[in-house]
Amino acid sequence: MPAKPGSTQIGFVGLGIMGAPMAQHLLKAGFSLKVYNRSDRPRVQQVIDAGGQRVATPRAAAEGSDVIITIVTDTPDVESVILGEDGIIHSVSKGATVIDMSTISPRVTQEIAAILGKQGVHMLDAPVSGGDVGAQNATLSIMVGGEQKVFDDCLPVFEAMGKNINLIGGNGAGQTTKACNQIAVSVANLAMAEALMLAAASDLDVGKVVDAISGGAAGSWQLTNLGPRILKGDFAPGFMVRLQQKDLKLVLAAANDVKLALPGVSLAHQYFNIVERLGGADEGTQALIKAYEAQAGKQARAS
Amino acid sequence: MPAKPGSTQIGFVGLGIMGAPMAQHLLKAGFSLKVYNRSDRPRVQQVIDAGGQRVATPRAAAEGSDVIITIVTDTPDVESVILGEDGIIHSVSKGATVIDMSTISPRVTQEIAAILGKQGVHMLDAPVSGGDVGAQNATLSIMVGGEQKVFDDCLPVFEAMGKNINLIGGNGAGQTTKACNQIAVSVANLAMAEALMLAAASDLDVGKVVDAISGGAAGSWQLTNLGPRILKGDFAPGFMVRLQQKDLKLVLAAANDVKLALPGVSLAHQYFNIVERLGGADEGTQALIKAYEAQAGKQARAS
Numbered sequence: 001m002p003a004k005p006g007s008t009q010i011g012f013v014g015l016g017i018m019g020a021p022m023a024q025h026l027l028k029a030g031f032s033l034k035v036y037n038r039s040d041r042p043r044v045q046q047v048i049d050a051g052g053q054r055v056a057t058p059r060a061a062a063e064g065s066d067v068i069i070t071i072v073t074d075t076p077d078v079e080s081v082i083l084g085e086d087g088i089i090h091s092v093s094k095g096a097t098v099i100d101m102s103t104i105s106p107r108v109t110q111e112i113a114a115i116l117g118k119q120g121v122h123m124l125d126a127p128v129s130g131g132d133v134g135a136q137n138a139t140l141s142i143m144v145g146g147e148q149k150v151f152d153d154c155l156p157v158f159e160a161m162g163k164n165i166n167l168i169g170g171n172g173a174g175q176t177t178k179a180c181n182q183i184a185v186s187v188a189n190l191a192m193a194e195a196l197m198l199a200a201a202s203d204l205d206v207g208k209v210v211d212a213i214s215g216g217a218a219g220s221w222q223l224t225n226l227g228p229r230i231l232k233g234d235f236a237p238g239f240m241v242r243l244q245q246k247d248l249k250l251v252l253a254a255a256n257d258v259k260l261a262l263p264g265v266s267l268a269h270q271y272f273n274i275v276e277r278l279g280g281a282d283e284g285t286q287a288l289i290k291a292y293e294a295q296a297g298k299q300a301r302a303s
Numbered sequence: 304m305p306a307k308p309g310s311t312q313i314g315f316v317g318l319g320i321m322g323a324p325m326a327q328h329l330l331k332a333g334f335s336l337k338v339y340n341r342s343d344r345p346r347v348q349q350v351i352d353a354g355g356q357r358v359a360t361p362r363a364a365a366e367g368s369d370v371i372i373t374i375v376t377d378t379p380d381v382e383s384v385i386l387g388e389d390g391i392i393h394s395v396s397k398g399a400t401v402i403d404m405s406t407i408s409p410r411v412t413q414e415i416a417a418i419l420g421k422q423g424v425h426m427l428d429a430p431v432s433g434g435d436v437g438a439q440n441a442t443l444s445i446m447v448g449g450e451q452k453v454f455d456d457c458l459p460v461f462e463a464m465g466k467n468i469n470l471i472g473g474n475g476a477g478q479t480t481k482a483c484n485q486i487a488v489s490v491a492n493l494a495m496a497e498a499l500m501l502a503a504a505s506d507l508d509v510g511k512v513v514d515a516i517s518g519g520a521a522g523s524w525q526l527t528n529l530g531p532r533i534l535k536g537d538f539a540p541g542f543m544v545r546l547q548q549k550d551l552k553l554v555l556a557a558a559n560d561v562k563l564a565l566p567g568v569s570l571a572h573q574y575f576n577i578v579e580r581l582g583g584a585d586e587g588t589q590a591l592i593k594a595y596e597a598q599a600g601k602q603a604r605a606s
Contacts, residue, residue: 106505129521130520131520164518169506176501177507177512181516181519183498183521184497184526186494187494188490188491188521190494191487191488191493192487195484195490197565198486198561198565204471204480205471208471208472208480209471212446212480213432217488217524218432218486218488218524222523261599263574264496268567
């Protein structure tokens, strides 16, 4: 049955920097929400103030819900909130749908979908891109894996939170697509860092070089959006290095699962290790340039 | 003195796939051209038919010219047409300007500029991007190194051939900027290839993945423009693998000159070696995917 504001009950697990604004958009769209978060935070209170009913466990969030959304950090967290002691699996109704919007392992996603399936529970994997700004503005891209009918039924839920919503294939396909996304993101970041560093090491005006090359075949979202931040020395996080690293570990594990060699993204992962070693784990991914700056003894930012 | 159609005489050396349409745009803008090309080709005849006066040597093209443009393949070719036996240097007038629009070594560019400078001849390095389509439509990006006054005087010449025209710095700065451009282009290509291959190796619909990720932070010119060609199995050259490889050799030499480690672009260069080994030297740069396909025993293109 298609989800419908006013009648569909949603359980929402994980009110983090992404989950909290997403939950608020669902409330604003008219869905009833039972929310769970393991810790107290001001943003949890904001969701309650907006009409969310707080419950004490993921199991309680799933009780009587038609749709249960999980958006937590990593694979073990998803396993815990769905399959763990107080997990969703112990109360979820037959015919309900669990939508995991975390970024986790495609393989584990398929395993969880199979376990839920045996209980007559549907699952969609629906990781997002667009960052906290996308979550706040309900402009997230949502990459979905699962059955067409289940996807269609959940579309009103997705549409309350995002814009570019695509069913790619069966369970796990959303997570694999997110992995592909993170490959393209991180290696394009590497492309930018190396281009800027040759300019800097050659004593060119790096800003002029960025302006000259951004509009053509060298152009990318990374160059246009993160290049200017590097020039200003602005390393505040849009997306944090340590979360990028978590995702790249998933990418390399997914590649390993199908025995695919991906030397470019592997290199990006190693260079982010240098950045973390230099203390940049909580900075934005544009801090990748710092690995090159450290090697070159020269800064890319405008003086 | 600013270049002016009707009064400025231009010598034009190199009527290749780029040079021929560029020369025709200069003729159309009203400049007089003495043209030199080492071989006979239909496109050389087209330039003559459009009003170019053919001469037998680069030296003859430079004689009496205010501006001499060279656009040939590689560093030794530029050295030959400017400094060689029948080279430009033997006839060029004091106060004239040599504009090299080839993509060559920044270091050799500076050496040639110094030699010409001793004879009172100006030089600009002004490599282009935008490919044969950009040359035909006069929409090339032009990255210039040299003196501001010389650049200003030559602007009408550049404006007849391109759109995005930038003076970056002194002699060599145009070539270094082109090297930065080629870093960003080739590593963004690597980003696309690895993203598409994980999708293919995981048996996803690669076209759906490209559509889902192109609009966000994973987006790049390479993904938007070359991705769909890969899906169609179209490997016709926009820009040929062997020319990309020639440029990447220049990039790595320029990085070596300033002792900068660029592992990403170095990796792209090695993967293009695989493509050349597989017989793809004359294909478009989107053939980079073939190196991955060969390793994975799986094709990324839509079936």
